[in-house]
Amino acid sequence: MPHPAQARGRRQAKDDRETAGRLLAAFFDDYEQSIAQRPLVPEVDREVLAGLLATPFPDKGIGVEGLFREINQKILPNSTTVAHPRFLAYVLGPPNGIAPYAEAIAATINQNCNLWQLSPAASVVERAVITWLCGLFGYGDQAGGILTSGGSIAILNALTTALHARRPRFREQGLQTAGSQLVVYTSAEAHRCVDKAAAILGIGLDNVRHVPTDDRYRMRVDVLEETIHADRAAGLEPFCVVATPGTVTSGSIDPIAEIADVCTRQDVWLRLDGAYGALFVLSERKRAAFEACARADSIALDPHKLLFAPPEAGCLLVRDRARLARASAFSSSYLTVEDDPLMVDYMDYGPQLSRSFKAFKVWSALHTFGVDAFRTAIDHMLDLAQYMADLIEAAPDLELMAPVSLTAVCFRIKGATEADHTAVLAALVEEGTALLGPARLDGRHGIRACVTNHRTTRDDIELILTRLSDMARHHHGPVGDTLEVAP
Numbered sequence: 144m145p146h147p148a149q150a151r152g153r154r155q156a157k158d159d160r161e162t163a164g165r166l167l168a169a170f171f172d173d174y175e176q177s178i179a180q181r182p183l184v185p186e187v188d189r190e191v192l193a194g195l196l197a198t199p200f201p202d203k204g205i206g207v208e209g210l211f212r213e214i215n216q217k218i219l220p221n222s223t224t225v226a227h228p229r230f231l232a233y234v235l236g237p238p239n240g241i242a243p244y245a246e247a248i249a250a251t252i253n254q255n256c257n258l259w260q261l262s263p264a265a266s267v268v269e270r271a272v273i274t275w276l277c278g279l280f281g282y283g284d285q286a287g288g289i290l291t292s293g294g295s296i297a298i299l300n301a302l303t304t305a306l307h308a309r310r311p312r313f314r315e316q317g318l319q320t321a322g323s324q325l326v327v328y329t330s331a332e333a334h335r336c337v338d339k340a341a342a343i344l345g346i347g348l349d350n351v352r353h354v355p356t357d358d359r360y361r362m363r364v365d366v367l368e369e370t371i372h373a374d375r376a377a378g379l380e381p382f383c384v385v386a387t388p389g390t391v392t393s394g395s396i397d398p399i400a401e402i403a404d405v406c407t408r409q410d411v412w413l414r415l416d417g418a419y420g421a422l423f424v425l426s427e428r429k430r431a432a433f434e435a436c437a438r439a440d441s442i443a444l445d446p447h448k449l450l451f452a453p454p455e456a457g458c459l460l461v462r463d464r465a466r467l468a469r470a471s472a473f474s475s476s477y478l479t480v481e482d483d484p485l486m487v488d489y490m491d492y493g494p495q496l497s498r499s500f501k502a503f504k505v506w507s508a509l510h511t512f513g514v515d516a517f518r519t520a521i522d523h524m525l526d527l528a529q530y531m532a533d534l535i536e537a538a539p540d541l542e543l544m545a546p547v548s549l550t551a552v553c554f555r556i557k558g559a560t561e562a563d564h565t566a567v568l569a570a571l572v573e574e575g576t577a578l579l580g581p582a583r584l585d586g587r588h589g590i591r592a593c594v595t596n597h598r599t600t601r602d603d604i605e606l607i608l609t610r611l612s613d614m615a616r617h618h619h620g621p622v623g624d625t626l627e628v629a630p
């Protein structure tokens with residue numbers, strides 16, 4: 144017989160669940176219906192945010208309805224509308240439609256995805272996602288990987304694995320060995336996560352070479368090989384190239400096959416940063432560009448970009464999963480469970496012990512919508528980027544800064560200064576037209592739009608470019624004068 148207070152408590156908990164379910168369903172629905180009308184960037188209410196910081200947590204809770212009031216009055220109005228169809232900054236899209244539900248279910252069953260014993264189905268679900276991803280790149284039976292918080296951590300894992308493979312006693316001695324200084328090669332257009340990983344791992348930024356790019360912003364393979372030779376001649380030890388199939392600014396695709404040839408000749412690891420670009424492999428049209436990825440020792444990619452999983456969902460795939468385990472597996476008596484051929488202890492593939500069930504939102508979306516839905520969405524985004532490029536080329540006041548290889552479009556207003564471009568970007572946000580970002584290529588400045596949103600339409604692209612052309616036409620005075628951002 145439950146104590147009456149316990150029974151009251153259970154009734155209250157049940158009522159709370161019903162209230163939370165009702166309010167949550169309404170929240171999802173209202174949000175979904177209102178995305179295109181929401182401000183791209185909120186007019187931040189500093190007083191409300193300062194209040195969030197200053198208000199102590201209550202001794203007696205405010206209850207479920209109170210919580211939803213806080214969400215609707217304070218959190219939502221001060222949140223950026225990332226899913227807005229004209230949010231074209233960064234590489235950031237809307238969550239896929241099933242993700243909020245998948246996240247709720249993952250939180251309900253609260254699996255800890257470290258040991259299979261704590262998360263048997265989750266372990267298999269993660270493995271299924273990894274195996275599918277490996278298959279996209281033609282990785283074989285020895286391949287494996289792990290879901291990470293994002294591309295940056297996947298690159299950190301990749302370089303850690305390369306270090307352990309290059310210095311077999313790295314675990315015991317760290318970098319405090321008598322060996323030569325190790326050098327990493329990446330391109331001038333690489334994401335800063337490569338530098339960050341090198342800095343964190345103690346390789347040092349002085350030992351990261353940023354190989355110059357060609358006129359399409361791709362790593363110059365001839366310079367790469369010359370630099371490797373020069374470093375070797377100087378007594379250094381070239382050990383790893385990080386190439387980028389899809390650079391963050393312009394979407395350029397490094398020549399992976401030629402770089403792989405250099406890596407083979409020079410006996411250095413090839414790691415790919417495909418955080419933005421790798422999942423374009425899903426498009427039939429782009430598949431050939433990613434064929435050589437199979438030759439890389441690892442591929443970092445981001446389901447929280449092109450698979451529309453909400454952050455955090457990055458991934459590292461490796462051609463040889465034993466190497467990944469060699470870098471990360473530590474046995475601890477209190478954690479050890481028996482090996483099982485079906486299930487994996489994911490704590491052995493990365494630095495984390497406690498891990499969330501990230502694979503679930505990816506797996507749920509692939510099952511709910513099917514892979515074709517993602518292929519179609521990616522092709523749609525590629526089409527829109529090309530459409531945008533065509534309109535820019537046809538516009539007398541605008542010019543492309545780089546070829547459009549994927550969905551990033553870098554362009555400029557002819558004759559505009561950096562300050563002009565900054566003013567234009569601010570005006571577009573202010574009037575609610577679009578959120579675009581700045582672009583810098585070869586020291587030139589401009590505007591970057593990256594289509595990472597399956598909701599974006601041709602009308603959205605036309606609206607943005609019409610507005611930009613209007614603003615450009617108001618450019619007065621000699622080239623380089625400030626643009627007048629008139630309505």
Ligand SMILES: Cc1ncc(COP(=O)(O)O)c(C=O)c1O
Pocket residue numbers: 233234292293294295296334336387389390391416417418419420445457
């Ligand atoms: C090429 C590239 N690498 C790495 C990253 C970082 O990825 P994350 O934010 O998932 O850490 C990005 C992000 O846009 C990227 O485009």
